[in-house]
Amino acid sequence: MPDLEIQIGGRAFHVACQPGEEHFLRTAAGLLDGEAQPLIAQMGRLPEGRMLLMAGLMLADKMAAMEDEVKSLRARLASGEVGVAAPVDLSGLSDLVTRAEAMAAQAEARQV
Numbered sequence: 001m002p003d004l005e006i007q008i009g010g011r012a013f014h015v016a017c018q019p020g021e022e023h024f025l026r027t028a029a030g031l032l033d034g035e036a037q038p039l040i041a042q043m044g045r046l047p048e049g050r051m052l053l054m055a056g057l058m059l060a061d062k063m064a065a066m067e068d069e070v071k072s073l074r075a076r077l078a079s080g081e082v083g084v085a086a087p088v089d090l091s092g093l094s095d096l097v098t099r100a101e102a103m104a105a106q107a108e109a110r111q112v
Helices: 022-043 048-078 091-111
Strands: 003-008 011-016
Touching: 003 022, 003 048, 011 022, 022 048
Parallel strands: none
Antiparallel strands: 003 011
């Protein structure tokens, strides 16, 4: 099991995770640290437990707000209030790319 050192609020913590989950742990620690840093800037050094609690609560508050927004958007989508964009026709894009590549080749040939 990998053992990582993460930084939260200027303090080092050693945590274990499952193999392959190191990136997710570092990302989560970065989010928590992003909440802890402003707390420390405003209040100064806090006891470890209080800093982690406050940072966790701030993240939970943001998550709850996002969940409310997702529920609202899903309800609007289900009611037909929000339309779904029609698929974009990209069939002409291939021809455009071919023409652009040909023009680039011609420009290169002129420079040589």
